[in-house]
Amino acid sequence: MTNSGNFSRRGVLKGGLAGILATGVSPLIFTRGAYAQEFCNAPTGDTVTIGFNMPLTGAYADEGADEQRAYELAVEHLNGGGDGGLIPFFSSKTLKGTGILGKKVVGVTGDDQTKADAARDSARRMIERDGAVMITGGSSSSVAIAVQGLCQEKGVIFMAALTHSNDTTGKDKKRYGFRHFFNAYQSGIALGPVLGEAYGKERVAYHLTADYTWGWTQEESMKNATEALGWKTLEPVRTPVGAGDFSQYLTPVLNSGADVLILNHYGFDMVNSLTQAVQFGMKDKQANGKQFEIVVPLVSDLMAKGAGAAMKGIYGTSNWDWQLPDDASKAFTKSFGAKFGQPPSQAAHTSYVQALLYADACERAGTFYPPEVIKALEGFEFDGMGNGPTSYRAEDHQCFKEVYVVKGKETPSNPFDLLEVVATASKESVTYDPAIFGGELGPDTAVAC
Amino acid sequence: MALFQLSRRDALIFALFALVVITMPVWTAPFGANYPGLMQKFAIYAIFAIGFNILFGLTGYLSFGHAAFLGVGSYTAVWSFKLLTMDALPALLLAVLISGLFALVIGFLSLRRSGIYFSILTLAFAQMSYNLAYSVLTPITNGETSLQLTLQDPRLIDLAFTTRGAGLPTASLFGVTLSGLSGFYFCAVVLLIAFFFAQKVFASPFGMMLRGIKSNQMRMSYTGFNTRPYALTAFVISGMYAGLAGALLAVTDPLAGAERMQWTASGEVVLMTILGGVGTLIGPVIGAWLIKYFENIFSSFNEGILSRFFDFIPAPLHDTIVAISSKFVGEGWQLTLGLLFVLVVVFLPGGIMEGVRRIGALFRRGTPPKAGAIRVQPAE
Numbered sequence: 090m091t092n093s094g095n096f097s098r099r100g101v102l103k104g105g106l107a108g109i110l111a112t113g114v115s116p117l118i119f120t121r122g123a124y125a126q127e128f129c130n131a132p133t134g135d136t137v138t139i140g141f142n143m144p145l146t147g148a149y150a151d152e153g154a155d156e157q158r159a160y161e162l163a164v165e166h167l168n169g170g171g172d173g174g175l176i177p178f179f180s181s182k183t184l185k186g187t188g189i190l191g192k193k194v195v196g197v198t199g200d201d202q203t204k205a206d207a208a209r210d211s212a213r214r215m216i217e218r219d220g221a222v223m224i225t226g227g228s229s230s231s232v233a234i235a236v237q238g239l240c241q242e243k244g245v246i247f248m249a250a251l252t253h254s255n256d257t258t259g260k261d262k263k264r265y266g267f268r269h270f271f272n273a274y275q276s277g278i279a280l281g282p283v284l285g286e287a288y289g290k291e292r293v294a295y296h297l298t299a300d301y302t303w304g305w306t307q308e309e310s311m312k313n314a315t316e317a318l319g320w321k322t323l324e325p326v327r328t329p330v331g332a333g334d335f336s337q338y339l340t341p342v343l344n345s346g347a348d349v350l351i352l353n354h355y356g357f358d359m360v361n362s363l364t365q366a367v368q369f370g371m372k373d374k375q376a377n378g379k380q381f382e383i384v385v386p387l388v389s390d391l392m393a394k395g396a397g398a399a400m401k402g403i404y405g406t407s408n409w410d411w412q413l414p415d416d417a418s419k420a421f422t423k424s425f426g427a428k429f430g431q432p433p434s435q436a437a438h439t440s441y442v443q444a445l446l447y448a449d450a451c452e453r454a455g456t457f458y459p460p461e462v463i464k465a466l467e468g469f470e471f472d473g474m475g476n477g478p479t480s481y482r483a484e485d486h487q488c489f490k491e492v493y494v495v496k497g498k499e500t501p502s503n504p505f506d507l508l509e510v511v512a513t514a515s516k517e518s519v520t521y522d523p524a525i526f527g528g529e530l531g532p533d534t535a536v537a538c
Numbered sequence: 539m540a541l542f543q544l545s546r547r548d549a550l551i552f553a554l555f556a557l558v559v560i561t562m563p564v565w566t567a568p569f570g571a572n573y574p575g576l577m578q579k580f581a582i583y584a585i586f587a588i589g590f591n592i593l594f595g596l597t598g599y600l601s602f603g604h605a606a607f608l609g610v611g612s613y614t615a616v617w618s619f620k621l622l623t624m625d626a627l628p629a630l631l632l633a634v635l636i637s638g639l640f641a642l643v644i645g646f647l648s649l650r651r652s653g654i655y656f657s658i659l660t661l662a663f664a665q666m667s668y669n670l671a672y673s674v675l676t677p678i679t680n681g682e683t684s685l686q687l688t689l690q691d692p693r694l695i696d697l698a699f700t701t702r703g704a705g706l707p708t709a710s711l712f713g714v715t716l717s718g719l720s721g722f723y724f725c726a727v728v729l730l731i732a733f734f735f736a737q738k739v740f741a742s743p744f745g746m747m748l749r750g751i752k753s754n755q756m757r758m759s760y761t762g763f764n765t766r767p768y769a770l771t772a773f774v775i776s777g778m779y780a781g782l783a784g785a786l787l788a789v790t791d792p793l794a795g796a797e798r799m800q801w802t803a804s805g806e807v808v809l810m811t812i813l814g815g816v817g818t819l820i821g822p823v824i825g826a827w828l829i830k831y832f833e834n835i836f837s838s839f840n841e842g843i844l845s846r847f848f849d850f851i852p853a854p855l856h857d858t859i860v861a862i863s864s865k866f867v868g869e870g871w872q873l874t875l876g877l878l879f880v881l882v883v884v885f886l887p888g889g890i891m892e893g894v895r896r897i898g899a900l901f902r903r904g905t906p907p908k909a910g911a912i913r914v915q916p917a918e
Contacts, residue, residue: 145869200837200869205684205795213575213791214834217718231683235793238686242706242717261686300673301682327673330682529689532704538718 128458128535129244130220137192137457139164139444140199140215142236143226143250147203148331149356151391152228152436156250158429159437160196160226163444166424167194174424175445178417178473183452190451201227203330205235212236216243216538222457223248225443228356228436229330230254230303237266244536246459248443251436253355253387255306258487259526264533265459267466267481269446269488270439273307274521276386276406277314279492279514283404285318288349288382292318295347296325297338297362299354307353311386315351323347328354328362335362339369348376350383359385360395367399390434393497393507400497400507407495409438409475410510418475432505442474446481460533478516484523486530492519548737551819555733559726563719571831574718578790579830581725582783585732587810587822589779592739594808595817597772598752599649602657603664604807606644607637607777609671609799611784613678616685616794623695624707626716626724626789630782637781638774645773649766652755661801668799684795709789721790728786732779733819739775740819748772780807809875813882815891824890832875839867 132138141160144153166174169186176184188194197219199211208227215221216239224240225248227233233252240247241263249257249268253276258268294315298304304327312322323345328338339362342350350371354362366372366383374381385392388405411422411432421441425433433441446466454461467483479490494512501507544552558565562580566572571580590604611633618629648659671679679685687706696707709716716724739745747768750758758765788794797803810829815821844860844867851859866874886892 150869198838198840198868200871204797205682205793206797209791209793210575210579210834211838214573214838217575218570218573231795235684235686235795238706238793239791242708256683261688299682300676329669329672531689531706534705 127537129538130216130222132192132220132222132457135192136195137189138195138197138215138219138221139447140212140219140221140224141196141226142199142201142208142212142215142224143440144203144228144232145200148358149203149228149251151395152251152356152389152434153201153203153226155391155434155437156226156228156440157198158425159433159441160198160444162425162428163441164194164196165428167444167448171428172420172424175417175421175441175474178420179445179449180472181449181453183449184445189448190455190457194448197221201229201232201236203229203232205231208232208236209239212239213243216240216245221245223447225447226250226440227252229301230257230306231301233257233266233268234261234302237261237263241265241531242536243538244459244534246447246462248447250440250443252303253307254303255310255526256302256528258485259306260528261302262485262526262528262530264463264486264530267443267446267486269443269479270435271406271408271490271492271519272487273303273310273386274526275492275514275519276307277310278519278521279406279494279512280311280384280386280404281314281318283494283512284315284384287404289379290319292320292349292379292382293323293347293377294320294349294351295323295342295345296351296353297335297342298325298327299330299358300327301330303355304353307386308351311351311353311384320349328358330358332358333361335365336369338362339366339371342366343369343371343374343376343381346377348379348381350381352383352385353387354385355387356392357395359388359392363396363403364399372399372402388495388497388508389436390432390505390507391436394505396497401499403497404511405495405508407493407508407510408435410435410493410495410508411438412506412508413475413493413510415475415477417473421475438475445474446471459535463533480516482523484530485526485528487523489516489520491516544734544737545741548741552730552734552737555820555823556730559729560723562722562726569831570835574722575790576830576834577722578725578786579834580827581722581729582786582790583807583810583826583830584823585725585729585786586780586783586807587814587826588732588736588819589776589783590807591776591811591816591819591822592736592748592779593772593776594811595822596740596745596748596752597769599652599769599773600657600808601648601660601773601776601804602801602808603644603660603662603667603804604776604780605799605801605803606664606667607641607780608784608787608803609667609794609796610637610640611781612788612794612798613671613685613784614781615785615788616687616792617678619687619693619707619709619788619792620691621694623693624709625695626709626711628695629709629789630728630785633781633785633788634778637784638778640781641774641777642770645770645777649769649773661804664799664804665801668796668801671796671799679794679796681796684793687792706792709792716789725786725790728782732782733823736819744768744771809879811889813879813889815889818889818891821889821891828878828890829875832871832878836867836871836874837869840864843867 143156165171201208223246228251230252233249237247247266255272255274296308298308385405393400450462450465454465469481472478476490492514493510495508496511498509563572614633614636615629618632644663751765810825811822814825841864
């Protein structure tokens with residue numbers, strides 16, 4: 090065929106041209122900015138870029154929006170703007186409002202869509218294109234675990250915001266991942282005694298569980314905590330994240346023989362499932378001769394706001410609450426309220442604190458070089474962030490601090506007065522052996538990118 | 539070698555396409571898209587869309603469940619990494635094989651119906667696969683949490699030759715790690731092979747047969763053809779393309795999540811193909827690039843960026859424009875994409891490729907085609 094000769098000549102020419110272009114172009118890209126940089130995205134100019142990766146869409150979007158506000162505030166305070174928020178209260182006095190190590194903090198944002206895939210895409214954009222030296226944010230444990238894995242691979246520190254699964258600092262822990270937020274295991278320890286006192290020792294619990302790592306571990310932790318009280322647990326039911334309508338899962342609850350419903354749901358899912366459970370009349374039912382009760386092991390102000398009256402009298406745990414009486418919490422609430430006209434949620438608090446902790450660790454390490462920053466964070470003891478004395482455990486990068494048991498307020502005095510702290514679990518009581526969850530942190534070797 | 543021949547026109551298209559793909563790091567720079575993560579997505583979703591177009595563009599069978607094969611490919615590849623080796627080739631081959639088998643089963647059942655019934659069947663199967671991956675098959679897929687590599691993976695083949703490193707391994711090709719730009723070039727080469735194969739399918743008698751099914755299936759059967767094996771072959775090929783794309787997603791980023799199989803992901807590839815131009819070779823690629831660009835770049839814009847962009851406008855007007863346009867970026871990126879889609883479908887029913895053709899016709903003959911006149915799709 091005549092075509093054959095034609096094609097091969099043309100093909101060789103074109104292919105050769107393409108090859109030359111490719112080889113000519115690619116080294117330029119490989120080497121650009123690679124000289125002075127022994128680790129990924131070393132800040133070179135007079136600014137330092139941090140990636141804020143949070144859910145702006147999806148079932149946890151409310152939390153993501155509040156995280157975004159918190160990061161905006163944190164950047165402002167780190168750069169010396171506003172009233173400084175928590176900086177004056179922070180026990181480590183390295184932050185002077187001059188950015189981090191004299192470099193002005195710049196934030197880039199992305200939508201993680203509450204999906205692991207999208208979150209990694211977004212984080213990769215921040216690392217590969219925008220040059221983020223640290224990634225923070227997220228409102229789902231599956232997202233946190235996925236992004237944490239990516240950050241370990243890329244050698245970029247990940248300061249997790251909202252992630253409550255035991256796996257984040259347990260089975261899936263990473264050297265480059267850090268969590269200030271508490272976990273499901275700690276919720277169980279804190280909530281167990283309160284539930285025992287309020288609802289007695291002979292209860293039958295029915296779990297509705299968000300079907301992913303957070304739900305699984307919270308269900309397990311709650312099961313252990315309540316069975317230690319003498320409660321019985323029925324076969325748990327797993328529900329997809331973002332289901333919207335939970336009536337099909339709630340219908341069987343009343344005839345199951347259970348007298349407590351434990352909702353291992355978060356965000357809009359919890360708002361929907363709790364509201365629907367209350368609409369089903371569960372709060373007014375009697376089962377096994379006792380008042381039927383609903384428990385939501387992890388609650389936030391945002392969810393309480395969404396659930397409205399359904400939240401009244403319901404127990405849960407929180408990492409932090411804006412009504413805590415200490416000066417730091419008051420100052421942060423004031424600072425946040427002045428800027429955004431609403432009190433901060435626990436999501437906002439943990440995000441803000443994580444940003445400050447990273448900045449402080451860099452200051453103490455005197456460099457952005459990740460292995461040194463990691464060393465500065467590991468085993469770090471601090472106070473003045475609203476949770477009392479806190480320590481970052483070196484073995485699993487989990488923060489240990491007080492855990493608050495909260496209850497939906499029966500008679501709110503204002504639209505934001507939704508939860509009241511009814512008990513505080515001490516730092517010692519919620520400390521556990523890191524070995525129980527296994528996992529390996531992996532190496533801290535810096536990666537060039 | 540007749541196998542590797544292309545017509546002069548196709549060879550030219552292939553050469554141009556290769557040039558565009560290989561130089562992607564250069565021409566994407568002005569758009570802020572020249573980072574490996576996104577360029578890899580460009581290459582991978584182009585493969586997905588090309589494969590989808592072999593089914594939809596040629597036979598006219600609209601599958602609403604193609605993401606299932608993408609997901610199967612991803613899961614297979616990650617399991618190949620976990621159990622066998624971090625080398626990309628076994629992962630790709632296994633993924634193509636398994637997704638092909640999967641497509642054979644689903645295609646065999648779905649192709650008993652045509653039109654909307656076929657679409658609904660594929661949608662139902664895909665949704666079933668999604669739910670299986672999400673909850674029932676959690677031990678295999680790890681559900682919503684996503685399947686990831688761990689430090690304890692057996693990796694039988696790798697560990698027979700080397701010892702376990704300290705950190706998580708990355709995918710490689712004969713020892714060359716495939717991350718960043720090398721990952722992109724690997725995807726680009728696979729894309730070129732996939733594109734070449736699609737060209738061969740389009741130009742072959744088999745492709746002609748598929749077009750026959752699209753234009754009049756009944757007439758095809760009356761002339762003595764049993765159309766179903768042809769449609770099924772197209773379905774399986776297109777499922778294998780999706781599996782290949784899914785495996786590449788896992789190669790460039792070893793993680794597989796159930797949401798990859800969700801109906802929104804299936805809908806996305808339909809949008810890509812229609813946006814670019816159904817039945818054309820280049821169209822779906824352009825559609826895939828546009829959608830991925832919008833998803834990654836527009837979603838990262840925030841008010842700060844907009845405010846700098848509209849800096850030249852005086853203050854009062856400036857704030858209004860920023861306030862309005864901020865609704866279309868960030869979390870509102872899908873709104874922009876939706877508007878673009880509506881505009882394309884209303885004014886260019888043949889997709890962006892129709893626009894290209896119209897402009898081309900303006901220059902070539904000086905006789906613009908009548909507006910609104912639906913032209914027969916050229917068999918290219």
